[in-house]
Every structure is written in structure tokens, then in C-alpha cells.
Amino acid sequence: xxxxxxxxxxxxxxxxxxxxxxxxxxxxxxxxxxxxxxxxxxxxxxxxxxxxxxxxxxxxxxxxxxxxxxxxxxxxxxxxxxxxxxxxxxxxxxxxxxxxxxxxxxxxxxxxxxxxxxxxxxxxxxxxxxxxxxxxxxxxxxxxxxxxxxxxxxxxxxxxxxxxxxxxxxxxxxxxxxxxxxxxxxxxxxxxxxxxxxxxxxxxxxxxxxxxxxxxxxxxxxxxxxxxxxxxxxxxxxxxxxxxxxxxxxxxxxxxxxxxxxxxxxxxxxxxxxxxxxxxxxxxxxxxxxxxxxxxxxxxxxxxxxxxxxxxxxxxxxxxxxxxxxxxxxxxxxxxxxxxxxxxxxxxxxxxxxxxxxxxxxxxxxxxxxxxxxxxxxxxxxxxxxxxxxxxxxxxxxxxxxxxxxxxxxxxxxxxxxxxxxxxxxxxxxxxxxxxxxxxxxxxxxxxxxxxxxxxxxxxxxxxxxxxxxxxxxxxxxxxxxxxxxxxxxxxxxxxxxxxxxxxxxxxxxxxxxxxxxxxxxxxxxxxxxxxxxxxxxxxxxxxxxxxxxxxxxxxxxxxxxxx
Numbered sequence: 091x092x093x094x095x096x097x098x099x100x101x102x103x104x105x106x107x108x109x110x111x112x113x114x115x116x117x118x119x120x121x122x123x124x125x126x127x128x129x130x131x132x133x134x135x136x137x138x139x140x141x142x143x144x145x146x147x148x149x150x151x152x153x154x155x156x157x158x159x160x161x162x163x164x165x166x167x168x169x170x171x172x173x174x175x176x177x178x179x180x181x182x183x184x185x186x187x188x189x190x191x192x193x194x195x196x197x198x199x200x201x202x203x204x205x206x207x208x209x210x211x212x213x214x215x216x217x218x219x220x221x222x223x224x225x226x227x228x229x230x231x232x233x234x235x236x237x238x239x240x241x242x243x244x245x246x247x248x249x250x251x252x253x254x255x256x257x258x259x260x261x262x263x264x265x266x267x268x269x270x271x272x273x274x275x276x277x278x279x280x281x282x283x284x285x286x287x288x289x290x291x292x293x294x295x296x297x298x299x300x301x302x303x304x305x306x307x308x309x310x311x312x313x314x315x316x317x318x319x320x321x322x323x324x325x326x327x328x329x330x331x332x333x334x335x336x337x338x339x340x341x342x343x344x345x346x347x348x349x350x351x352x353x354x355x356x357x358x359x360x361x362x363x364x365x366x367x368x369x370x371x372x373x374x375x376x377x378x379x380x381x382x383x384x385x386x387x388x389x390x391x392x393x394x395x396x397x398x399x400x401x402x403x404x405x406x407x408x409x410x411x412x413x414x415x416x417x418x419x420x421x422x423x424x425x426x427x428x429x430x431x432x433x434x435x436x437x438x439x440x441x442x443x444x445x446x447x448x449x450x451x452x453x454x455x456x457x458x459x460x461x462x463x464x465x466x467x468x469x470x471x472x473x474x475x476x477x478x479x480x481x482x483x484x485x486x487x488x489x490x491x492x493x494x495x496x497x498x499x500x501x502x503x504x505x506x507x508x509x510x511x512x513x514x515x516x517x518x519x520x521x522x523x524x525x526x527x528x529x530x531x532x533x534x535x536x537x538x539x540x541x542x543x544x545x546x547x548x549x550x551x552x553x554x555x556x557x558x559x560x561x562x563x564x565x566x567x568x569x570x571x572x573x574x575x576x577x578x579x580x581x582x583x584x585x586x587x588x589x590x591x592x593x594x595x596x597x598x599x600x601x602x603x604x605x606x607x608x609x610x611x612x613x614x615x616x617x618x619x620x621x622x623x624x625x626x627x628x629x630x631x632x633x634x635x636x637x638x639x640x641x642x643x644x645x646x647x648x649x650x651x652x653x654x
Contacts, residue, residue: 108146108147108148109146109147109148109181109182109212110147110148110149110150110179110180110181110182111141111147111148111149111150111180111182111183111184112150112151112153112171112174112175112180112182112183112184113134113137113138113141113149113150113151113152113153113184114153114154114167114168114171114183114184114185114190114191115130115133115134115137115152115153115154115155115156115185115186115190116154116155116156116158116160116165116168116185116190116191117129117130117133117155117156117157117158118157118158118159118160130154130156133186133190134152134154136186136216137184137185137186137216140184140214140216141184147182147184150174150179150180150182151174151180153167153168153170153171154167155167155168159193160189160190160191160192160193161192161193163192163197163201171183175209175211176209180211181209181210181211181212182211182212182213182214183206183211183212183213183214184214184216185214185215185216186215186216186217187215187216187217187218188215188218188220190215191215202222206222207222261284263389263391264391265365265391265394266284266285266365267283267284267285267286267365267367267394268284268367269367271328271333272286272289273286273358273360274292274296274324274327274328274355275288275289275292275293275295275296275355275360275361275398276288276289276360276395276398277289285394285395286365286394286395287395287396288396288398292327293398295316295321296355296361296398296399297398297399298316299312299316299352299355299356300356300361300399300403300404300407301403302315303352303356303407303410304403304406304407304410304604304605304608305603305604305605306426306603306604306605309349309352309353309356310349312347312352313346313347313348313349313351313352316347317346317347321347322345323345323346323347323348323351324351325345326345356407356411357407357408357411359390359404361397361398361399361404362397362398362399362400362401362404363392363393363394363395363396363397364390364391364392364393364394365389365390365391365394365395366388366389366390367388367389367390368383368387368388368389369382369383369388406605406608406609409608410429410608425442426479426602426603426604426607427455427475427478427482427607427614428442430607430608430611430612430613430614431455431473431478431613431614431616432613432614432615432616433457433459433468433471433615433616434471434615434616434617434618434623435457435468435469435471435617435618436457436459436467436468437615438457438458438459438468440455440456440457440458440471440616441455441456441457441458442454442455442475443455443456452474452475452476453474453475453476454472454473454474454475455472455473455475455478455616456470456471456472457470457471457472457616469618470618471616471617471618472616472620473616473620473622477620478614478616478622479602481622482602482607482611482614482622482624483599483601483602485624486596486599486602486606486610487599489593489610489626490593490594490596490597490599492593493589493590493593493594494594494597496589496590496635496639497584497585497590497594498647499639499647500583500584500585500587500590500635500638500639501584502647503638503639503642504583504584506642516572516575516576517576519572520569520572520573520576523565523568523569523572524569526565527562527565527566527569530558530561530562530565531562533554533558534555534558534559534562537551537554537555537558538551575641583634583635583638587631587634587635588628588631589628589631589632589635590631590635592609592610592627592628593610593628596610609627610626610627610628611624611625611626611627612625612626612627613625
């Protein structure tokens with residue numbers, strides 16, 4: 091019961107010459123009430139027939155809550171019915187049975203035993219034989235009957251809630267989509283509503299958001315760009331295509347994009363083809379308030395539907411989120427090195443500053459730890475941005491040259507007949523190691539019988555067992571290492587290597603841009619005095635190349651190797 095109606099209960103009650111009835115209908119889509127006997131049409135006809143047989147009751151209005159749980163009394167038409175009751179327009183409520191009225195024992199009992207009694211409202215539950223103004227039943231008996239029935243209904247609701255949640259989680263674990271509304275960018279497959287297909291109308295918007303973010307636009311800048319283009323936000327789009335969608339903000343939703351929507355899209359794995367569900371839950375079957383579930387407990391199934399953006403693009407976006415990114419309020423673009431420049435000593439993000447002098451203006455990064463914390467916290471670290479850009483460009487050009495050279499070396503190695511012979515040699519070594527392991531395992535099995543028969547002492551048994559265990563463990567490591575080497579010899583390393591593919595594409599670069607910097611650089615460390623250390627991405631991929639070349643040094647052409 092809403093608190094704003096509390097005062098009405100204290101007012102003198104009106105007397106009525108006739109009963110004016112509210113015919114209340116409820117149908118829940120989540121508790122299994124989908125049979126024909128419980129349909130809205132069926133309930134409506136049954137209640138109309140009841141009125142025909144009771145001329146002393148006058149029809150007031152139908153109140154229908156289609157798709158609302160019986161444990162929730164914040165239903166739209168139930169609220170409207172109560173407003174009519176408090177206004178004196180209704181003094182009788184008729185339902186098909188008690189479960190249609192509600193399945194929450196406490197709240198149902200409060201309305202029937204307290205609110206309706208004090209407001210002199212007649213309540214009729216047809217299938218339960220309940221009529222609070224009938225002479226056929228003692229009032230006390232009816233109260234007991236209603237209470238017991240409500241307890242049964244609530245128990246059913248609780249059991250149903252557990253069963254429904256269990257079923258839904260099974261479907262989630264199988265990668266089936268179970269939401270009422272598809273994720274923005276997708277539609278439900280008409281042939282199977284548990285599957286998602288790309289919405290060709292909105293998928294380009296998703297791609298535009300990712301491309302803009304990676305190319306350097308700020309999140310707020312992207313939102314403003316979409317609003318300027320007149321593109322409706324996800325909530326407005328759902329309504330536009332006919333979904334009965336109610337946004338939490340209600341009427342205040344003006345159809346405009348906000349930064350929060352952009353952030354959710356940029357961090358949603360649904361767009362790379364992974365089904366992500368179970369992010370929220372209700373507190374209980376009685377309390378419909380949602381609460382967030384920790385990310386580690388989300389149900390994620392990979393590869394359930396066609397992706398809108400590729401994994402590489404998605405990973406770039408996540409990398410940017412992990413940086414401290416700021417944009418100019420004028421340009422609405424993210425700075426070239428934003429979030430990447432750190433102090434080499436305290437490792438904090440360095441701030442960009444601009445100095446204006448009579449001889450000119452220059453921009454630079456500086457560490458603020460000494461100024462903000464204490465003089466002992468760090469030392470002065472500064473670097474002019476133009477000098478930084480020049481150093482990074484030169485270094486990137488050298489890394490691109492390195493990628494091209496390594497690709498050429500790998501091509502020679504992979505086409506060498508000697509490499510194939512070496513691969514056969516490694517396979518023979520693996521076979522020999524396996525034979526040695528089998529021999530050691532056989533000795534291990536024979537140890538205990540020899541000890542029991544007195545052929546060896548306990549001390550000898552323990553020592554031999556330890557030595558054999560250690561030897562078998564070492565053989566297993568050798569086999570694993572040789573197997574990995576054999577695979578590399580067999581398949582080789584080529585242009586698909588991440589280091590080569592990412593750096594080689596920027597051949598003949600003349601200037602820097604934000605997407606390139608984010609893709610290739612993990613961080614830039616500025617040392618005292620202005621020297622820098624650039625930590626590039628794909629270090630593991632680079633080291634695999636060097637190891638592979640070293641492994642094939644007899645085949646590799648004699649070229650000077652460069653380090654990353």
C-alpha cells in the first residue's frame with residue numbers, strides 16, 4: 091500500500107446502495123500462467139458471466155495487468171484500481187481466483203484483512219468460493235480460508251521462482267538468449283527467439299562508435315556526434331520499432347545519447363559474438379528490485395552469434411579504457427599520447443601542460459607527484475611534446491623496418507628443406523624420450539615387489555623411488571619442450587605473427603596518429619633528464635620470432651638482428 095493513501099483509511103466510510111465492481115485480471119508470463127484457462131480473454135469472459143448472474147453488482151471497469159508477477163503489487167492497473175477505490179468510484183473487487191489477486195501472503199493479507207475491510211470493499215474470488223459479504227460463510231472462517239490460500243499461493247510463487255531461475259540459468263549456460271529485448275545492434279531470430287541476428291539498421295552505429303573511439307574521439311564527443319546526426323538512442327529505437335519497452339528513467343528519456351550508453355556499448359562482449367547474461371538479478375521473488383552480479387559470476391558463452399565488431403577492434407577499445415584518457419574540451423578529441431606517458435620513477439600518469447612565452451608557445455608533459463604529494467615523493471620529470479613525438483616516430487619507423495626484415499628471414503627459414511630434416515630429427519628425439527620414460531615407469535612398478543620380497547632395503551626403496559620420480563618428471567618436461575619445438579618446425583612462424591602483422595602494416599610512416607599509437611605502444615616512460623623508454627606491445631610474439639630464428643640459425647640468412 092502506497093503511503094500517500096494512508097490518510098484515506100482514517101476517513102469515515104461512505105455507504106453504498108449498490109456494489110460497483112472492479113473486474114481485476116492478472117496474467118504472469120514468468121510463473122507459467124500461460125494456459126488457456128488463465129488467458130486474459132478467458133478471465134474476462136468468466137468475470138462477465140459472473141456479473142450476469144449477480145444483478146446486485148454493477149460493472150465498474152476492467153483492470154488488466156498482463157505480464158506482471160503476482161508477488162509484485164506495484165502493477166500499473168492494480169494501482170489504478172486502488173486509486174478508484176480510494177476515490178470512492180469502486181467498492182467491490184472480483185477476481186477469478188486468489189492467485190490472480192496476488193501471490194505475496196503478507197501484502198495480499200494486508201489488502202484483504204485490513205485495507206478492504208476498513209474501506210468497506212467487498213472482495214470476491216470466484217474459484218475459491220470467497221465472498222467477504224456473503225452470508226454463506228462465517229467471517230472468521232473466511233479470514234482463515236483466505237489466509238491459508240494466500241500462504242499456498244506464496245509457497246507456489248517461491249517454488250516457481252526457484253524453478254524458473256534454474257531453467258533460465260540452464261538456458262543461459264547453453265548460450266540461449268532469454269531476454270525480453272535484444273541487445274541494441276541485434277534482433278531476435280524469427281525462427282528461434284533464443285538466437286540473435288544482426289540488425290542491419292543499428293549495427294553500423296555500433297561500428298561507428300568503436301571506430302570513432304579508437305581513432306581518438308572522446309566518449310562525450312561520440313555522443314554529441316550521434317545526437318547531431320539525429321540517431322535515436324537504444325531506448326528510443328526500441329520504441330520506434332514497436333517494442334513495449336519502458337526505460338527506468340521513464341518519460342525523462344528524450345531519445346538522446348549519453349556517455350553512459352556509449353561506455354556500455356564499448357565494453358559489451360555481445361558485439362564480438364559472445365552471449366553475456368546473468369548480469370543482474372532480483373533480490374527475491376517478493377522484492378523485484380534488481381541488483382548487480384559481480385562480473386566473475388556472469389554467464390558468458392563464446393561464439394553464439396555473428397559479431398558486429400572483430401575481436402581485435404574490441405581489444406583495442408578495452409586497452410584504451412585501461413588508460414587515463416582526457417580530451418580537449420574544444421577539440422573533443424583524445425590527445426595523441428593520452429594515458430600512455432608515465433613517470434619512469436613513480437610510474438604515475440604525467441600531465442600535459444602548455445607554456446606561453448614571448449619567444450613562443452610549447453607544450454610538455456611533466457610528473458606532478460613532487461608538486462601534489464611531497465618533494466621526496468619523486469624528482470622532476472619533463473619532456474617537450476614535440477620532442478616526444480619526434481622520438482616515438484623515429485623509433486616506430488625502426489620497429490617497422492625490423493618487422494619487415496624478420497618477415498623476410500622467416501620466409502627463408504620456412505622454405506628451407508633443411509628445416510624439414512631438423513623437424514624429423516626432433517621427432518626421433520621425442521620417440522627416444524618416450525621410450526626412456528616407459529623404461530623408468532616399468533622400474534618404478536617393480537620397486538615395491540622387490541622391497542616386499544627383501545631384495546632391497548627400505549632406504550634403497552625410498553631413494554630409488556625418489557630418483558625415478560625425479561627422472562620421469564624431467565623426461566615429461568623434455569617431451570613437452572620438444573613437442574612445442576616440433577610444432578613450430580612443422581608449422582613455422584610467418585606473417586600471421588602478431589608482431590609482424592601489426593608493425594609491418596605501417597610501412598613508410600611519415601607521421602603519428604592516435605589509432606597507430608594505441609595499437610603498437612603499451613606505455614612511454616619518461617626518465618629524469620628527458621630520456622624515454624618505449625614499451626611496445628606484442629613483446630611475446632617478437633620473442634617467439636627470435637627464438638625460432640635462433641633454433642634455425644643454420645638456415646637463417648646472415649642479417650643483423652634488432653631488438654624490440
